[in-house]
Amino acid sequence: MAKQNLFIGSLAYATTDDSLKAFFETVGPVSSARVITDRESGRSKGFGFVEFENEDDNQKAVDQLNGKDLDGRAIAVSIARPKEDRPQGGNGGGYRGGNDRGGNGGGSFRQRSW
Numbered sequence: 001m002a003k004q005n006l007f008i009g010s011l012a013y014a015t016t017d018d019s020l021k022a023f024f025e026t027v028g029p030v031s032s033a034r035v036i037t038d039r040e041s042g043r044s045k046g047f048g049f050v051e052f053e054n055e056d057d058n059q060k061a062v063d064q065l066n067g068k069d070l071d072g073r074a075i076a077v078s079i080a081r082p083k084e085d086r087p088q089g090g091n092g093g094g095y096r097g098g099n100d101r102g103g104n105g106g107g108s109f110r111q112r113s114w
Helices: 017-024 056-065
Strands: 006-009 030-037 044-052 076-079
Touching: 006 056, 017 030, 017 044, 017 056, 044 056, 056 076
Parallel strands: none
Antiparallel strands: 006 044, 006 076, 030 044
């Protein structure tokens, strides 16, 4: 079974993997800390994940660090949900083109058929 991660929300854009890890190491040894970034711009998306070496530290971190200030922002710390419980993002399928509103061009104007 996979180790339980913590979800860290409301991160400052200046927060890095290293600063996130150092902040959470005040609770216990951290095996990984990742700030999620946008693929195209490389900019932080404002959230990340932390995994402790000892899963007992997860609840301690939630209790001690939720709402605390990191890089000028009050962060939200919670137990991450498993991937299969998360709703699918995007536009509901594999189509990633510009206009996926149907065959009429996608605008609010609908041509009359008479």
